[in-house]
Amino acid sequence: MTAVQENQTRNPEHPQRLDLAALAPDVYRAMARFAQAAGQGLEPALVELVKIRASQLNHCAFCLDMHSKDALAGGESVERIVQVGAWAESQHFFTAREVAALELTEAVTVLTDGFVPDDVYERAAARFEPAELAQLIAAIAAINSWNRFAVTTRMVPGHYRPAG
Structure with a gap:
């Protein structure tokens, strides 16, 4: 059974549309490296x-499931994840x-609200540090890309297990 068929069985109301990793493996590997x-x-x-906040804003259930579990596995509290x-x-x-x-x-x-405001960027x-800020912006861009892949292909949440 393919990953898509397995996910269609798990979530018949909203079945996964396609398996990006299998159909565009170079893109998937490049995104993972990014x-x-x-x-x-x-x-x-x-x-x-x-990752959790961006996934909430993008309504990405798969990424919310994954990153909440990763955060918990990394020692994050349930209270902070909920908040x-x-x-x-x-x-x-x-x-x-x-913050x-x-x-x-x-x-x-949420770029539909306009550009990133100067005061937000300045805070x-x-x-x-500048190098950290560059990494942060890249991390935000990466999770937004993953969210768009997962939402569009309807990746099914609930079955992810953190490594280790």
């Missing part, structure tokens, strides 16, 4: 929070760097 490189030099917990969606109202759960990263994540992810730039 995503891995994008997170380097940043705290793993911060990167997972960014990511309301970070602006619950900033006391997060560090100033995490700046989450705010930048929203601005970069992030105040909390991250």
